[in-house]
Amino acid sequence: MARASLRPRRHGAPAVVVARIAFIALVALSLLAGISGGLLRYGVLVPGAAESAWLGHAGLFHAALMICTFLGTVIGLERAVAVKLTAAFAAPLASALAGVCLLAGQAAAAGWLLVVASLVFGWVNVVVVRRQSAPHTQLLLASAGAWLAGNLLFALGEGGAAVLPWWFAFLVMTIAAERLEMTRLMRRRPAAPWLLLGVLSLVVAGAAWSWLSPRLGGVAYGLALLLLAWWLVTYDIARRTVFAEGLSRYMAVCLLGGYVWLGIAGVAWAATALGLPARDTALHALGLGFIFSMMMGHAPVILPAIAGIKLRFGWPFYVPLAALHLSLAVRLGWGAVESALRATGATANAASILLFAATIGGAAFAWRLGEGARRAGEHS
């Protein structure tokens, strides 16, 4: 039954639809190019890209593409949708365009676009804090500061040792802030938020210290990641919601699996700083095991909000999730012993992400089929 609503609807406006399509294309470009660049580092060439100049750039800027122009853009979109301010979309627009610049080999332009993106993103988070001043919103603002620090160092030409801890701090603090908000629902020790503040202060100190002393800073950073994994396992509501059903249980499984990888990443990060050969584990247990697992868990909830795509949740979502975790275990576990397995595992990581994208497509199609049947039922 059609009915007037006093809530303004903007979902279907042509400008909104065009903007959505443009953002989806730019985000997909960064993701696919970032994955291709990552595979290139293992000597795996994506079909049809062997002679392309962009592939070399994608290999060179794999981390910037994955963290800043893919995830940074998605997080920027998520926050812009939340504050409902058109100007807030300037942040994801700048970071998405930075991805195009990176692939064109224009690293300096990309670096300063990312600085602009993180400055606007910082302003958006100030708006959020003004609306609701709470520990989790203040933490989101701090995460924007970490992104800005990393982007400034990147724009100034600093290397991965200085930049990566800040970029990962941005993602880790964003996730921690969202989980902190959720822990308010669960009975917890009064000290829990303060413990998290201490752990995240160590993350920031480790990131800053890494610039001056990679060895000591890296050990502090790794220890902070390990402590964060402990905090999340101890206080997250996923411990409760994993006993629920459907989408809630799936999200909890993604979260809890991610926390295990976060702990592994912490140990590997400290080990790498001490000179042990664990860099791949440090970066990808964190980037894929923790952050992508988190992303897979939240996509069924976030995509309808930021991309206007509604999904029907079902068991197939567990397939790419299991594939990601298993392929990561092959890459980082057996791959440490047999180096050929690292490339196989990395390729399977990429396939897991593509399988997840296909699952999203299937779930969107299933929702449309279900909605069509529901509407037909209403009109009959």
Place this chain on the structure above:
Amino acid sequence: MKTLDDFASQEGPEQEAYPYEGPDELRGPILQALTRVVDPEVAMSIVDVGLIYGVAVGDDKVHVKVTMTSAACPVTDVILDDMERELDKVAPPHMVVQLELVWDPPWTMDRMSGRARRFMGW
């Protein structure tokens, strides 16, 4: 697997979830409609989380005051869409569904229902 129903009170019905003004015959259907809107992150309905601040049914509209746990929540519009969709099924055809998003007073865990608190280990 457990649902919120497994955590229902053994000591009689729980207190009213939110202030309601309007005809008695719509009280139950509106509560059921809002209870069908679930926040999947927490595996609970928005009524159990305590997001509904009040419902007022007038001659020509159903007015619902609702809050979110976070101002940084990107899922707000999805939840509001689901609320409209569910309320649309139970409100008389001539009525407008009006949703008002409010931030004051801010949400606290004291607003959670008894069974929601038991589910979360309180």
